[in-house]
Every structure is written in structure tokens, then in C-alpha cells.
């Protein structure tokens with residue numbers, strides 16, 4: 001199998017299709033290592049990253065467990081986004097405590113039961129967020145998570161694009177399946193990071209991406225603390241200047257990206273939990289690139305071995321992308337296998353096994 005050579009010996013160009021969170025992080029890493037990189041984007045026409053709230057949280061509140069691979073993903077994201085801030089000269093990485101307001105008695109009991117579990121305890125903060133009762137109604141109590149935060153994705157993407165343009169590595173335009181196979185024929189590497197929207201003549205039919213619609217608001221809220229994020233079923237993230245992101249919806253089987261009334265559930269929950277009045281500043285909708293088992297789809301094409309897929313980051317791209325950039329690069333440079341849980345062929349193999 002072809003291996004990606006050391007940067008000084010690699011004559012081929014690495015072409016990355018899609019300048020979202022996945023493509024940008026990968027392109028900047030390869031550029032940093034000294035590879036010849038070109039990245040292509042059609043003007044964020046189907047961008048999930050430009051809509052995303054950008055939050056990461058090491059815990060899953062459904063069952064109060066550590067989220068999948070969090071103990072490895074969190075160190076990777078800290079290292080990566082701090083390095084990228086220094087490279088791009090702007091501030092988009094915001095680690096912040098997360099106030100978990102228990103939406104019901106069951107959630108409060110679960111916290112009580114699970115908070116000392118060795119998987120969960122490292123992410124439970126013993127430091128109180130003083131005065132949180134002035135800001136959020138919490139009849140069932142609260143807990144505090146640390147190791148969480150949010151990434152300003154539009155700022156990151158805009159800075160990454162400017163940096164790559166300056167390095168003559170960014171090209172605006174639609175890429176087709178024919179472009180990809182042509183680049184491959186001429187000996188280049190191609191990594192497809194195109195998110196939820198399949199191309200005509202999709203080269204990856206066995207890696208089904210299911211678009212999942214989500215909506216978020218930017219709210220103007222006077223007097224609300226900006227020192228931490230809050231989750232009360234829905235979430236609030238402080239953006240600065242009195243603005244807060246509130247989200248989000250999960251709408252399966254909806255095929256349009258228009259903001260709609262389905263998002264009223266967010267405003268109703270904010271009204272119920274936040275003790276300050278607010279007004280809507282902005283309302284956006286987009287699709288998450290999700291898969292059946294909520295894990296990414298990564299790996300090389302069967303027929304075109306220098307063509308790779310790096311996609312399916314669902315609702316957790318901010319946490320997953322930095323770790324899996326290194327995982328993919330390891331695979332390409334050393335032939336170490338792609339983890340079976342994220343290999344793009346796992347669905348076809350499961351179908352064959354009848355599971």
C-alpha cells in the first residue's frame with residue numbers, strides 16, 4: 001500500500017476537499033509538517049462548522065458517563081487548538097466550566113450516584129460557581145463539569161482560510177468526483193472532508209452520512225454571567241458583549257436547512273431556566289454529518305488507495321477532529337491500521353455479517 005513519505009521526500013500534493021473544521025485542521029497540520037497542501041471549498045455552501053455552537057463536554061448527561069474516548073480526545077484538542085491559535089494569531093479556543101442544572105429529580109439522583117465513579121470523577125469540579133442561582137432557576141440543584149469549553153468555529157475557519165490563501169494553498173470552487181479521480185491519476189493524495197452533502201457520483205456509497213438538522217440562536221441577554229456555560233437540557237454559551245449562543249435541536253429526517261418553528265423549544269427552555277430577559281439576535285440552521293453509530297468514517301478508498309475519507313464527525317466534531325487527524329496521519333505514514341470503530345467500511349462489513 002502507498003505510504004505518505006516524510007515531507008522532504010514527498011513530491012505529491014495533498015489535496016483536501018472541504019474547508020470545514022475537519023479539512024482546516026488537517027490542512028494546517030500537514031502544512032505545519034512541511035507537506036505541499038491544497039484545500040478546496042465551495043464557499044461554505046453546505047457548511048456544518050459555520051453553524052455549529054462549537055461546544056465540547058467530556059461527559060454524556062444521558063447516563064452520566066465519560067463520553068467515548070474523552071480521556072484521549074481532550075488532551076489532543078487542548079494541544080491542537082492552542083497550537084493553532086499561536087499559528088493563526090487569534091483567540092478561538094475557550095475552555096470554560098459547565099454548570100449542569102439538573103432538569104429533573106432523576107438527573108440529580110444520577111449525579112449523586114455516578115459523580116464518584118473513576119471515569120466521571122476527574123471531570124466533576126469541586127469548585128462552586130458562586131451566585132449561579134441568581135442566573136439560572138435550579139429547583140433540582142446543579143453540578144459543575146470541568147474539562148469543557150467552546151471553539152469559535154467561524155473565527156477559526158476564517159483565520160485558517162486567510163492563512164492558507166496567503167500560503168497559496170486555498171482555492172474556492174466546487175470539486176467533482178471527476179476532479180478527485182483525475183488528481184489521483186496524476187499521483188496526488190486526496191482527502192475528502194466534505195461533510196453531510198454527498199457529491200454527484202459519490203465515491204463513498206458504503207459510508208452513509210445521515211444529515212441531522214440542528215438549529216441555534218444567538219441571544220442578547222442582559223446581566224447573565226459570562227464566566228461559565230450552562231446545560232439544562234438545552235445549553236447556553238457566553239460569546240462576549242452580552243451575546244450568548246443557545247441550542248440546539250436534533251431533527252431527524254428533515255431535509256431543508258431553513259430556520260423553522262421547531263427551534264421554539266430552545267426559546268421556551270431558555271425562558272423557563274434563565275432568570276433574565278432576552279431578545280433574539282440571530283437564528284441559524286444546518287446539518288450535522290452523522291452516521292448510524294455516531295462515530296466518524298475514516299480510511300482509504302478500495303479502488304483509489306491515495307484517496308481518503310475524513311468525515312462523519314456528527315455532533316462532536318470539536319472533540320473528535322484533533323485526535324483523528326493524528327490517527328489518519330499515523331495510518332498514512334506508517335500503515336498502522338485505522339481503528340475499526342471508525343473505519344468507513346464497517347457498515348458494509350456488518351451488513352455482510354448480517355448484524
Ligand SMILES: Cc1cc2nc3c(=O)[nH]c(=O)nc-3n(C[C@H](O)[C@H](O)[C@H](O)COP(=O)(O)OP(=O)(O)OC[C@H]3O[C@@H](n4cnc5c(N)ncnc54)[C@H](O)[C@@H]3O)c2cc1C
Nearest residue numbers: 018020021022042045046048049052055175195214317318
Ligand atoms: C446546529 C448545530 C450545532 C452544532 N453544535 C456542535 C457543538 O456544539 N459541538 C460540536 O463539536 N459540533 C457541533 N456541531 C457539529 C459540527 O458542526 C460538525 O461536527 C463539524 O463542523 C463537521 O465539520 P466538517 O469539516 O466535517 O464538515 P463541514 O463543516 O460541513 O465542512 C465541509 C465543507 O466542505 C464544503 N464542500 C462540500 N462539498 C464540496 C464540494 N464538492 N466541493 C467543494 N467544497 C465542498 C462545504 O461547503 C463545507 O464548507 C453542530 C452542528 C449543527 C448543525
